[in-house]
Amino acid sequence: MADVWPGGIVSYSVKTNSLPWVVAWMEPAGVWAEVVSDDEYELATALGHTPERIVFNGPVKSRAALARAIDGGSLINLDSQRELRWATELAAERPAGSVKVGVRVNWNVDAECPGATASGPDGLRFGFHVEGGDLTEALQYLAAGGVEVVGLHLHVTSLSRGIDVYRSAARTAVGVIRDHALRLDYLDIGGGFFGGDNPDFPTPTQYLTAIRDVLVDAVDPAVTRLIIEPGAALIAVPVDFHTSVIDAKQVQDHVIVVTDGSRTNLDTFFRKTGYAHDLITAGEPTATPQVISGFTCLDNDRLMTLVDAPRLREGDQVIYLRVGSYTMAFNPLFINYLPAVYARRDDGRLQLVRRRWTAADYLAGNDWSLS
Ligand SMILES: Cc1ncc(COP(=O)(O)O)c(C=O)c1O
Structure with missing residues (x-):
């Protein structure tokens, strides 16, 4: 980031x-x-992020949280009329x-x-519409109300994660x-980038250079900080999910392999x-198709063949x-509770960073008394 945009900010999509x-x-x-x-x-503040290093987005902030974030110096992007x-x-x-605000x-x-x-x-579903005039109205309303607009936020996760969408966002910004003679402290171009080192995908430098060239x-x-909000690009690659085979049995022309993992752990939308x-x-290769299945009672809990x-x-x-993105955060408490998570430290040591959830964790915060 610093090579392309000195003072640029990388903000992790929690x-x-x-x-x-x-x-x-x-x-x-x-x-x-x-x-x-x-x-x-x-969560972010409890885990060590100071308010002034938090970007607060989305249309569902409460009034109290908005006030706390303003007073704490967070970067806030407004996204609803209220x-x-x-x-x-x-x-x-x-x-x-x-x-x-932004x-x-x-x-x-x-x-x-x-x-x-x-x-x-x-x-798109989020934000104030440029072409329809909503954005102009919002900016005028804020100016009249004594609120200074110091940022713009343009995020879209495209299907292709291609560079063209970032150029479009930058051109729109x-x-x-220009239309509103804004002098911005920051421009937040969102997330949606590819990560990893696949040569078919744009590199971080290619994305950022394309954005900078338009902006x-x-x-x-020197005046306006560029912010990016990667999620998948940071956390997809480093996470693996380990499962064990519980049973394997022949059904018609294939083998059902029951495991202690589930599609609910990895594929919440079952797609x-x-x-x-x-x-x-140590198994020998077999031509018989093996359907890797999950521990749940859902018959379509079949991960792959x-x-x-x-x-x-x-x-x-x-x-x-x-499999680190949009998996663990979506994990339902369905039949089995949350699995254990280990972090591999730089010295190769495995650190248990979340023990397996048991019924005691599920019960925390509940009151099941009947009187
Ligand atoms: C506002 C915003 N920023 C960043 C992200 C992260 O996107 P990705 O994980 O594709 O980088 C999202 C995801 O939907 C988002 O809604």
């Missing part, structure tokens, strides 16, 4: 994997926290010039990058900055059909690779 050890790891590594709820804000109202109310209660921008990205987003021509006419890097994986087994793979038996292992 929702992507909010395992406490991961969120805590980021702070001393120089990575801020990007949060989208009061709970995530509280937040606009609350910001002006809070400004009226504070010394002039002390309430500074605003999330909704633009017609599909017009510039057809098919790049899941929502397509229906448009340039238009807004440079309207934004002075995936394959994973990068390793097998730990292996063909011409070693025949798996009780005690063998299936290890799913690069």
